[in-house]
Amino acid sequence: MKSIAYEMELSSTGDNRGSLVAIEPDRAIPFDIARVYYVFDTVTGVCRGQHAHKTCKQILICVSGCCDVICEDSKQTFTCKLNSPTKALYLEGLVWHSMKNFSPGAVLVVLADHVYDERDYIRNYDEFRHLINSAECI
Ligand code: TYD
Numbered sequence: 671m672k673s674i675a676y677e678m679e680l681s682s683t684g685d686n687r688g689s690l691v692a693i694e695p696d697r698a699i700p701f702d703i704a705r706v707y708y709v710f711d712t713v714t715g716v717c718r719g720q721h722a723h724k725t726c727k728q729i730l731i732c733v734s735g736c737c738d739v740i741c742e743d744s745k746q747t748f749t750c751k752l753n754s755p756t757k758a759l760y761l762e763g764l765v766w767h768s769m770k771n772f773s774p775g776a777v778l779v780v781l782a783d784h785v786y787d788e789r790d791y792i793r794n795y796d797e798f799r800h801l802i803n804s805a806e807c808i
Pocket of ligand 1: 705717718786
C-alpha cells in the first residue's frame, strides 16, 4: 500500500467568455475514473473526511469556493488549500485526510478510480497509524 499525496495544477483554456477545464484519463488524471462525487451545502465549521483508503486513488477539486484538506501520510502532515478550480489534490492510498474550512457555497468534486466500497475505508485513526508504521517496515 502506497501513501502519496501531492497538489496538481489543471490546465485551463479560456477566452473572453470565461474559462474551462477539461478532465480526461491519460492526461492530467493518472487513472481511469470509475466514480465522480461532490460535496456541497456543507455546514459551516464541519470537518469531513477523517479517513484513509486502502487502495482507492482520488483527485479532489474545489470547483466553486474553497476548502482546506489536511493530509497525513507516513512522512508528513500538510494542508492543501483548494482555492481554485484549476488546483487539484491527488491522494493515493494510505493518506489520512480531513476537509474543513469550507467557504459558503463551496462545491468539492472528487474523482475516484474505484466505485464506492466501504471496505476500502480506514476510519479508525489508530488503525491507520498502525498500518503506515507496518508499511514503513516492509
Ligand atoms: P463520508 O465518507 O462520511 O463522506 P466524507 O468523506 O465527505 O466525510 O460519506 C457520507 C455518506 O455517503 C456515507 O454514508 C457513505 C456515502 N457515500 C456513498 O454512498 N458513495 C460515495 O461515493 C461516497 C464518497 C459516500
